[in-house]
Amino acid sequence: MKFIWPHSRWSSGLLALILGGLLYRTLVAIWLFPGFDEAYYYLYSRHLHWSYFDHPPVVAWTTGLGWWLTGVISPLTIRLGALGLYCVSLGLLYGTATYLFSAAAGVMTLALVTLIPLFTIGFGILTAPDTGLILFWSATLFTAAWEFFPQNGQRRYGWADVPYRPTWRIALLGLWVGLACLSKYHGFVLGLSLVGFCLACAPYRSALRSPWTGVALGLFVITLLPLWLWNSQHDWISFRFQLGMRFDRPQETAPFSLGQMVGYWLISVAYLFPLFGFPLWWVTARKSFQPGHLRLLMTVNPDVELAKDALILWLSLPIMLLFTLLGGKQQILPAWPAPGYWGVVILLGQQAVLWQQQRPRLIRRWLWGSGWFLVALSVVAMLHLQLGFLQQPSRYAPFGGLVPVDQDGSTELLDTGQMRQLIAADPALIAALEEVDFVFTNEYYLGGYLGMAIHPLQDLPITAFSQDPRGFAFWFDQTDWLGQDALYITLERFVADPAIMAQYFPLFDQIEPLTTLPLRRGGAVTETLHIYRATDFQQPYDYPYGP
Template sequence: MRLWPQWLVGLLIGSWGLRVIIAWLLPPGFDEAYYFLYTQHWDWSYFDHPVMVALTTAVGPWLTGYIAPLTMRLGALVLYGLSTGLLYLSGWRLFGPRVGMWAVAIASLCPLFVFSFGLLAAPDNALIFGWSAVMYVAVLEFFPTGKPYQPTHKIALIGVLLGLTCLSKYHGFILGLSLVGFCLTSSKHRQALVSPWTGVALVLFVFILTPLLYWNTQHDWLSFSFHLSTRFEGAPSPKNSPSFNLLNMVGVWLVGVAYLFPSLGFPLWWASVHSLRQLNDLRQRFVLWLGLPIALGFTLLGGITRIYPAWPAPGLWSLSLLLAVAVAGWPPRVVRRWLMGSAVVMATLLIFALGHVSLGTLQQPGGLVKLMPPETDPTTTMIDVVQLRRALQAGEVEAAIAATDFLVTNEFWLSGYVDMALSPITPAPVMAFTQDPRGHAVWFTPADWIGASGLFLTIADYDQSEIRATYAPYFEKFDLLETLETKRAGAITETFYLYDLGQLIQPYQYPY
């Protein structure tokens, strides 16, 4: 058997090509649109996340000079290739080249990994790159070839990489604790905890975190308070004992398996549990320490509160090495059928779904199979920003936008779509007047805009009489200027209402 069989090379190329097509055709999601706003408000850190997501989202539009779904996802596509390369190197150094090869195959197929880390613009793009870099350097540090372990300067490099990982997403802090846990449970590696290099690593780690810490000191630690409390509003309060629901936890686990894809997700968890019986193998113990705290921890948390599938994903990324170890012992024919069969089914489902999202193949009217009217189709919530941009450049609307000082929407995520559409047209900022403003509460002080002229853009999902009643008191007037539409397969998928506000006459009060 060749080290990299031709069928596997073809599978990897096909996976990469499909990712590019999806990145090109799939409209931006709510979070992606919001992260685009980060690129319009450069800062040391942000309300929801540290700074890296702004950089990875901005690189594509900066290189191409064009704002579109594909360009804002270029950073994700490139970093995922680098991350899978680092995953390969970690598997190769720990268990051999075959394990590294199968780890790349698994990472290239799992939808949870592909979408969370390698396709959608998100903090997870830089997170998994930093995570993979930390893992690889830790492998080099803790498992030297042909000699007993002694702490080296690589620990300092781990400190730097951990800091950069934390500037991507706060999962990096748990990764650092996982490395400490491994050292504590390995007699050969405890000396690393008292090494001078660990002191250097801590200093460098804190130094790298300076942008995050500085921003939070200037904004009353908003980011940390959001992630530790506000994000979990509706969850049990600290005054009450948390109520753990086993069925909810199992449901979260099954959803995670579904996102991994069942033919990969169930074996991945099986391989992880099986490795618990082989803790004497320090290599497998190391991988378990890097994977289980995140993967199992967030799964258990799902029994208490709502979690998102991407939260445990970095841990599952590490645990994929253990599945690759198991796969390396399977007959080649079985591996080929398993991976190729999974790839064919996943590709078919993804192409089918993409065809509907981008072309409306199941839409009634206009689709090939007329099943879902746009009014009840959840895929229409993803706004085609290029089409919206064209609508905003027509006639009197373009003139009104050119003359306005600012634009307002009623949702923080909607402002991202509007800003993506408008950025090539006008430098006017897009605000969100809402009681869930996220970064808008930091970027804007509405009192500073008293006397400035504005436009208000919202969508038909909201009762326009309520919109008028809620927001008209803040402005000189609230006159409907134009009704705009976006279409798919000839049918209207979203209706936008553009209002002329005149001047802002009283400031909107944000909750924080």
């Protein structure tokens, strides 16, 4: 397999994109407080298992990589895995676009994914299951292009008189799809999409009958052994959660709403950034409805360029449409359809190269203008998160600020560094941490924040006594704590609900207030931690699921 390296103009742009993007993502990773799920995944990396309640195990490894190597627990270190692996994903996507189309298309594709916020933040900064998913999704795209479209002196199977002959790369595809599933359950959609492409494209149906496909299935099953093993020991709880429990509602299931679906679609375009989101969907629709797709079903010698488009569409469009349609019934997170957007960016990159040949100044303004706008937006966002730049009140806010503290959603992200400093500066609290045997809270996501703040000071078990416990229902045997003392740590808004505290009184002999820790930004209190001393743990908390 041989690639032609782009000439100097493109290669310098490629290097600038990679290094500039890495620098930008690293700076954001340093300054951005951990998200709810990121802090929770940090606890994954402290409780290594074959799999987990809500996700397969790869996210535990990618999240733990940074702090295992450095010994430092911080927003940057839990994101080092994402920062590094995203560079590999970018390389694979660039390689796929270059291999299928041209070096110019590869660089343009790289420019687009570097600018699109959903990719840069969701895949390249935040630690999440999507880190591994997009890596192996990209590897699948790359390997599929290599398998189905051999070039550079190799026989072009299916496009000449020589029939397509499956190769060992089919087995490699089975491994990549298995690893994608071991990262996030979206990988199963990727596998089905790959089968769909082979069925829909006549020259490649023989791949499904090949012995190499049997090897691929074997590698797929073996790769997923950790997932099968853990779930077989826990009543297949992960699959029950992903396929039903997470969508359960106390009220009757809502009917499908076209308006809700369109609203979700517009939100997804906003996350892509409209100047990229709308062209992305336009190119996808245009390529999907172009004449000739029916010929792929019928003839062994269809147009090769059409088949390349079909490969990308088959590995991208199903997951895009699946979650767009599901958005008409349920709340959908932005990252769920994102692997599909990631793939079709190749088609947008190829189209943008054609546009650039016709209107070079317009395309230059499109890319540079979008880039500078997004950078400026990022700077304002980081200033606000760190200093309260838009907060009211804040000593750093121009014109007195715009958003009152009690209406500022960004205060939901907790500054674990400040939490740690406040804990370390309170002698009574440090003494209590040395005396108790575990720490608990009332929300699963708070457990991650507390872990990142407390573990560098005291290595204590941290759990959540909640009816939405996620992994906490499986990580500890509560009977080990009977007769022991604990700290209960929660937030101001939960203290206002007496029902939350009431559920814990029967579990302990006594629960008493210990101290409060005010978190500040721009001189104003944005959140308050309430800490209680709980003595003599008498009975386990009743989780809705678990061992």
